[in-house]
Amino acid sequence: xxxxxxxxxxxxxxxxxxxxxxxxxxxxxxxxxxxxxxxxxxxxxxxxxxxxxxxxxxxxxxxxxxxxxxxxxxxxxxxxxxxxxxxxxxxxxxxxxxxxxxxxxxxxxxxxxxxxxxxxxxxxxxxxxxxxxxxxxxxxxxxxxxxxxxxxxxxxxxxxxxxxxxxxxxxxxxxxxxxxxxxxxxxxxxxxxxxxxxxxxxxxxxxxxxxxxxxxxxxxxxxxxxxxxxxxxxxxxxxxxxxxxxxxxxxxxxxxxxxxxxxxxxxxxxxxxxxxxxxxxxxxxxxxxxxxxxxxxxxxxxxxxxxxxxxxxxxxxxxxxxxxxxxxxxxxxxxxxxxxxxxxxxxxxxxxxxxxxxxxxxxxxxxxxxxxxxxxxxxxxxxxxxxxxxxxxxxxxxxxxxxxxxxxxxxxxxxxx
Ligand code: EPU
Numbered sequence: 001x002x003x004x005x006x007x008x009x010x011x012x013x014x015x016x017x018x019x020x021x022x023x024x025x026x027x028x029x030x031x032x033x034x035x036x037x038x039x040x041x042x043x044x045x046x047x048x049x050x051x052x053x054x055x056x057x058x059x060x061x062x063x064x065x066x067x068x069x070x071x072x073x074x075x076x077x078x079x080x081x082x083x084x085x086x087x088x089x090x091x092x093x094x095x096x097x098x099x100x101x102x103x104x105x106x107x108x109x110x111x112x113x114x115x116x117x118x119x120x121x122x123x124x125x126x127x128x129x130x131x132x133x134x135x136x137x138x139x140x141x142x143x144x145x146x147x148x149x150x151x152x153x154x155x156x157x158x159x160x161x162x163x164x165x166x167x168x169x170x171x172x173x174x175x176x177x178x179x180x181x182x183x184x185x186x187x188x189x190x191x192x193x194x195x196x197x198x199x200x201x202x203x204x205x206x207x208x209x210x211x212x213x214x215x216x217x218x219x220x221x222x223x224x225x226x227x228x229x230x231x232x233x234x235x236x237x238x239x240x241x242x243x244x245x246x247x248x249x250x251x252x253x254x255x256x257x258x259x260x261x262x263x264x265x266x267x268x269x270x271x272x273x274x275x276x277x278x279x280x281x282x283x284x285x286x287x288x289x290x291x292x293x294x295x296x297x298x299x300x301x302x303x304x305x306x307x308x309x310x311x312x313x314x315x316x317x318x319x320x321x322x323x324x325x326x327x328x329x330x331x332x333x334x335x336x337x338x339x340x341x342x343x344x345x346x347x348x349x350x351x352x353x354x355x356x357x358x359x360x361x362x363x364x365x366x367x368x369x370x371x372x373x374x375x376x377x378x379x380x381x382x383x384x385x386x387x388x389x390x391x392x393x394x395x396x397x398x399x400x401x402x403x404x405x406x407x408x409x410x411x412x413x414x415x416x417x
Pocket of ligand 1 (some may be wrong): 023092093119120121124125147160163164186190233303304327328369397
């Protein structure tokens with residue numbers, strides 16, 4: 001198993017380009033199941049999660065080819081609308097095939113994802129929505145079995161905004177008979193990107209990016225040819241990497257309107273952030289100032305950047321209060337940051353981070369993607385050497401992170417364990 005070794009203490013300088021968005025690409029690839037023919041995706045990041053979804057589609061009978069950043073999915077010969085436990089357990093986002101399969105093929109068998117490191121993460125809202133559209137859902141032997149003749153439009157009110165739930169229902173309703181209205185939807189940029197892709201396939205979707213999405217079902221969709229949007233979480237992570245090292249970095253491809261909440265908090269913590277023609281430049285202070293923040297669905301502060309900002313605040317002047325409201329168990333990085341000298345106390349969903357003067361390098365390990373990123377950030381600031389183990393978590397969602405940080409002057413390398 002690979003590890004990442006960092007000799008900390010160097011401020012980052014220069015320019016870095018962010019990759020295509022993992023969480024925008026995954027639902028768009030799932031949407032290729034809605035139409036026979038070959039969909040084309042451009043600017044696809046080279047990530048383990050994308051490969052997992054590709055394998056899932058191949059297992060169903062699709063053809064998946066990749067050439068550089070271009071991925072082609074031919075969903076003409078899909079014959080087995082099934083997602084097995086072996087694949088779903090490694091990536092929860094596999095559940096995104098459920099809506100497309102049941103609406104195009106009238107049946108689907110998809111493993112229940114189960115809990116994961118950051119929380120229980122049920123899919124009740126996905127299932128409730130599909131039932132409202134007329135699917136018969138049965139849970140047996142750990143699988144969701146969904147059956148339907150043609151789905152029919154309905155009004156669905158989500159109990160809470162769910163990103164993949166909104167995406168799954170949007171895809172299912174795209175081929176349903178009549179109009180569907182989804183209320184209390186997630187408003188993330190990835191939801192908008194999926195709606196745009198579905199419209200490019202001939203779908204009729206309005207309102208994505210607001211909390212009410214209206215979908216007029218059509219009889220058939222055609223394959224899409226789409227450019228993946230930039231990864232706002234990778235962009236935020238790199239802004240925070242500059243922040244924790246007191247650096248000066250231009251993050252090319254970062255979109256300010258995708259990162260409002262993160263930019264506001266970094267500015268409050270003392271960073272100067274300026275939009276440039278194709279990205280955001282951050283000039284970080286020597287030491288951040290403490291700030292309080294609370295995670296929330298978009299446009300609130302993203303839970304996917306909570307661990308990284310917390311790493312920055314571990315060396316801030318003063319004490320910060322961090323409240324995690326999206327997932328119930330997303331403080332796993334705290335114990336590891338503490339091993340590096342951070343002073344963080346957790347009480348339920350709240351963490352109090354008292355800034356320390358220095359972090360010290362240590363062997364650390366995390367159990368999820370964003371927690372691992374926060375440990376890399378802490379390693380960039382720490383005195384001495386930090387070894388982040390279980391790099392496969394990082395590889396799920398960051399393309400060539402160590403190469404990008406190296407190019408910014410970090411002393412970082414991948415080592416074979
Ligand atoms: N929830 C329910 N019932 C449901 C669905 C969700 O109770 O049927 C709860 C969840 O347990 C959670 C909250 O609703 O407490 C929000 O979860 P959401 O469904 O929005 O999360 P998700 O769609 O499973 C996506 C991203 C995550 C990101 C979250 C929140 C993808 C593929 N994944 O997950 O990304 O943290 O939205 O923004 O888009 C990551 O990239 O590291 C990652 C975990």
